[in-house]
Amino acid sequence: MSKFSRWWIFKPVVFLACLIPIVWLLFDTFTGGLSANPLEDIRDRTGIWILRFLIITLSITPLRRIIGWSSLIRFRRMLGLFAFFYGFVHFATYVWLDQYFDFDAIFKDMFLKRPFIITGFISFVLLIPLAITSTRKWIVRLGGSRWQMLHRLIYFSTAAGVLHYYWRVKADIQRPVVYALLLTILLAFRGWHALQHRRSQSTAEVKAV
Amino acid sequence: MLIQRASDIASSEITPEDLYHSRREFIKTASALLGIAAAGTIAPGCTPNVGASPEPQAKKLGPYDTAEKANSFDDITHYNNYYEFGVDKSDPEKNSKKFQPKPWTVKVEGMCNKPGSYSFDDLIKGITVEDRIYRMRCVEAWSMVIPWQGVPLADVMKKLEPTSSAKYVEFKTLLDPNQYPEQRRSLFKVLDWPYFEGLRLDEATNPLALFATGLYGKPLPNQNGAPLRLITPWKYGFKGIKAIVNIRFTDKQPLNTWQQQAPNEYGFYANVNPKVDHPRWSQAQERRIGEFFKRPTLPFNGYSEQVARMYEGMDLRKNF
Incomplete structure (x- = not known):
């Protein structure tokens, strides 16, 4: 079997795997598998999956460089779009099910009462341009380097998402701290790699001279 | 000490009929909103009322009871904040199965004439266990209606003769890392153990204050604070300290665990007040467990008549 066809098989498999959290949630919702406060479960479970998908998406590049599995890049867009998908469900849960379109309350929440709401909102909004420009056409339209620049917004989106989680919890900061740590490692790797890259380039230049 | 008799609060005052939804109805409403028809047929097995006892409403209501529909035994025992057993709402039920509420000793100390070590039975001996159907409003903006059994705290106080x-x-909760997984944790410790709480003496002797010993006619389940748990229904739920092993009388206003943890977010009084928001969320509304739409939160959780006099002249914004 050629390498190409093997990857072709993996794509739908990963796609279906990414749907598991939402299918599982729907199953629990309609079979009484949620807690006494189902809204809270829907909100919390979609929320945590956004962060997971963002972290997984951000792991693709370091993994490719460390284990040299460059074909992983084929899944990056899909994983990022799933982060956006869970973000949308999470946001809709808040606006629709939790606040029931009470925009007065939502406004107060965001700007007056709950600072963690605004960080969550920022995290979601930052993902919108990334979802829109995720197509091949948009890469061509923007040009590779500009497109890449724009898509670095995912760093800020994830950071805002982690802060949102950290501010949300009452005292149990362990899980938000774990996500903050993962994000730090992933960003540090990028910084370190960029530094190495620049250094090797300058030595190459020296050698060339 | 002022003992007030509660006049019956008409249920219509508290629960608008049209707002009332059971959990099954929550699912139906949610499904309708999500555009999924006939959820009832999708979910034939939903809301198992595991272990639910006969409706306590069948009995005659006491003067302090609410006539609102009580939450199911299942909801009350599977949705708990009891950080000693874990930070998720489902943790207390899962992790409290081996907890030993018997034998139980309560140490009484400080400014009283009857200090000493009391066994659970000695502490409540001679006091009649009463039924109390109370609303409970959590600081997280959800609420339940719970049929407790317990002894009036005023009677316990009287017995201990504070000077x-x-x-x-x-009050202090048990400190026992062998029984409480979260007390074993050293990294990312959630709270400073043991959990402690405090009341003004007139609050402790208010006829609403209760030492709960049972729920739905059964001994108090471990995850609900067995064997002895404080209930002050006009205050946020976190005042309801669980598994009490220590009672101390003092002349200085004590701190409490959450106030110590975040003094800008939690105060000593913690009276339910829709006008004073928690810094991170509004307290104007609450979601009754089992209902879809939020309902307005009432001052003192609807118990103004019994408790408001204790706070006359106080700035409740400062004394939150």
Whole structure:
């Protein structure tokens, strides 16, 4: 079997795997598998999956460089779009099910009462341009380097998402701290790699001279 | 000490009929909103009322009881904040199965005439266990209606004879890392253990204050604070300290665990107040467990008539 066809098989498999959290949630919702406060479960479970998908998406590049599995890049867009998908469900849960379109309350929440709401909102909004420009056409339209620049917004989106989680919890900061740590490692790797890259380039230049 | 008789609060005052939804109805409403028809047929097995006892409403209501529909035994015992057993709402039920509420000793100390070590039975001996159907409003903006059994705290206080200089009473939860997984944790410790709480003495002797010993006619389940748990229904739920092993009378206003943890977010009084928001969320509304739409939160959780006089002249914004 050629390498190409093997990857072709993996794509739908990963796609279906990414749907598991939402299918599982729907199953629990309609079979009484949620807690006494189902809204809270829907909100919390979609929320945590956004962060997971963002972290997984951000792991693709370091993994490719460390284990040299460059074909992983084929899944990056899909994983990022799933982060956006869970973000949308999470946001809709808040606006629709939790606040029931009470925009007065939502406004107060965001700007007056709950600072963690605004960080969550920022995290979601930052993902919108990334979802829109995720197509091949948009890469061509923007040009590779500009497109890449724009898509670095995912760093800020994830950071805002982690802060949102950290501010949300009452005292149990362990899980938000774990996500903050993962994000730090992933960003540090990028910084370190960029530094190495620049250094090797300058030595190459020296050698060339 | 002022003992007030509660006049019956008409249920219509508290639960608008049209707002009332059971959990099954929550699912239906949610499904309708999500555009999924006939959820009832999708979910034939939903809301198992595991272990639910006969409706306590069948009995005659006491003067302090609410006539609102009580939450199911299942909801009350599977959705708990009890950080000693874990931070998720489902943790207390899962992790409290081996907890030993018997034998139980409560140490009484400080400014009182009857200090000493009391067994659970000695502490409540001679006091009649009463039924109390109370609303419970959590600081997280959800609420339940719970049919407790317990002894009026005023009777326990009377028995312990606080001296005239005693103005406050402090309670402590058990400290036992062998039984409480979260107390074993050293990294990312959630709270400073043991959990402690305090009341003004007039609050502790208010007829609404209860030492709960049972729920739905059964011994108090471990995850609900067995064997002895404080209930002050006009205050946020976190005041309801669980598994009490220590009672201390003092003349100085004690701190409490959450106030110590975040003094800008939690105060000593913690009276339910829709006008004073928690810094991170509004307290104007609450979601009754089992209902879809939020309902307005009432001052003192609807118990103004019994408790408001204790706070006359106080700035409740400062004393939150």
